[in-house]
Amino acid sequence: MTTDTPARLLQLLSLLQTPREWPGGELADRLGVSRRTVRRDIDRLRELGYPVQASKGSDGGYRLVAGKAMPPLVLDDEEAVAIAVGLRAGAGHAVEGVDEASVRALAKLEQVLPSRLRHRLSTLQAATTPLTSGDGARIAPETLTVMASTVAGQERLRFAYRAKDGTESRRLTEPYRLVSTGRRWYLVAYDLEREDWRTFRVDRVRDPFATGARFTPREVPQGDAAEYLRKSIQRQQETxxxxxxxxxxxxxxxxxxxxxxxxxxxxxxxxxxxxxxxxxxxxxxxxxxxxxxxxxxxxxxxxxxxxxxxxxxxxxxxxxxxxxxxx
Known part of the structure; x- marks a missing residue:
């Protein structure tokens, strides 16, 4: 029996997020409480913004339906690891459909993973090798997640960078967007030491570090990060x-x-x-x-x-x- 109300609500929410209808009696048995307590907990979830729908009948079934906004998800250990593995696999290359939003989601998930799940994820990643590696350079998912978190949090980012000619430098930037071209990831950022906008190939970035210093976003040239990157690539390479x-x-x-x-x-x-x-x-x-x-x-x-x-x-x-x- 779950006597702690917050813990019980989380357990109830986890059950309801399985796509099926749950009879009130089955929920009561799973939680070790009365049906009356289940009804009170359902009301609490509704007050928190979760759209729980009740069906008529002797057993009073409940199910979670789509609402106007997506409430927080509750994942069990296996689900969290599975999602992290999938996002990491896509983030390792600039795969179409895996855009900055996917990398931000990975950053949020890995930030809250318990240490035991981090260990499971690392072990699984180390023990598997993809059959295909794509036609772009490999990128450590951790590099992308650090960058994505600084973009989302408007936080200055410091990293080592290797230019096309092999020159190494240290950069302090205000990161604006991560952009995938279908083959590579790029970071569009304002370089504070050079006092100008720059684009950086993420596979040439090492040791990204979130400084904790916040910044007010500037207006990106061309008004759009993807368009600025397109123009930048045209200037830098033979096209x-x-x-x-x-x-x-x-x-x-x-x-x-x-x-x-x-x-x-x-x-x-x-x-x-x-x-x-x-x-x-x-x-x-x-x-x-x-x-x-x-x-x-x-x-x-x-x-x-x-x-x-x-x-x-x-x-x-x-x-x-x-x-x-x-x-």
Whole structure:
């Protein structure tokens, strides 16, 4: 029997967060209290903002439903470790769909993990090796979580940084946003010692340290961190323009192609399909494969190197499929 009311409420909440309806009698048995106490505890949860719905009937079933805002979740040990492992796996590379919000969630979760669960998580991570490592540089999840926590808390961040030419330096920054390009993570921040905005590849960052000093956010150039990063990359590396038309709507393509490259626009004059013009420094081989993964017919307008590689790739894939049929 759980006699401590706060502990009992947490246990009740944990049960209700399982997607099913709980008869009042079963909840009473699980908690070791009377049905009347269960009803009082349900009322307390409602007062705290949890949308608990009661169904009519002799047993008075209860279930947690979606509300206007998401209340705090209560996770058991296995659930917490499972979520942390999943977020860490995605955060280790700049995987599409794993954006700054996911990294912030990982930072919050790892901050409150008990030491026993931290040990389980570390042991599991050390004992497993992913079959694929992606096409971007590996990043320690701890690096991202420290950065994400300083971004969310508007806290100055100090770290060691290795430039493209191998030069090492120490940086003191006001971190603004973490941005994923689909292959790499970047930090957009204001460099206090250089008195200017900078972008940093996170895989080149070492020993990030949250200083505890708060700051008032400045206005980022271009008004958007992703747009500032796009312009910065164009200045720093050799890039090329590309143009592609798709036999699908702009909404379809936008949901399946990295937003970092820009937004597709619908074809003019009521014609079907859309087009996309972008600038990238990625190899044409990677871009060709990424275009094919959109999942619709497309035509590359330029540049010529990309057109030629898509033609060669299409031929190889066609021959490979034919060889399979022949076998």
């Amino acid at each position: 090329y323009e590309f143009e592609v038309t798709f036999a699908a709507s702009a909404e379809f393509v936008a949901g399946r192609f990295p937003a970092f490259f820009g937004r597709p626009v619908e074809a003019e004059g009521g014609a079907a399909g859309c087009s996309l013009r972008g600038v990238t420094g990625d190899p044409v081989e990677w871009l060709a494969v990424r275009l094919a993964m959109v999942g619709c017919e497309f035509t590359v307008q330029g540049p010529g190197e990309l057109v030629e590689y898509v033609r060669q790739l299409g031929g190889r894939l066609t021959r490979a499929a034919g060889a399979g049929d022949a076998g």
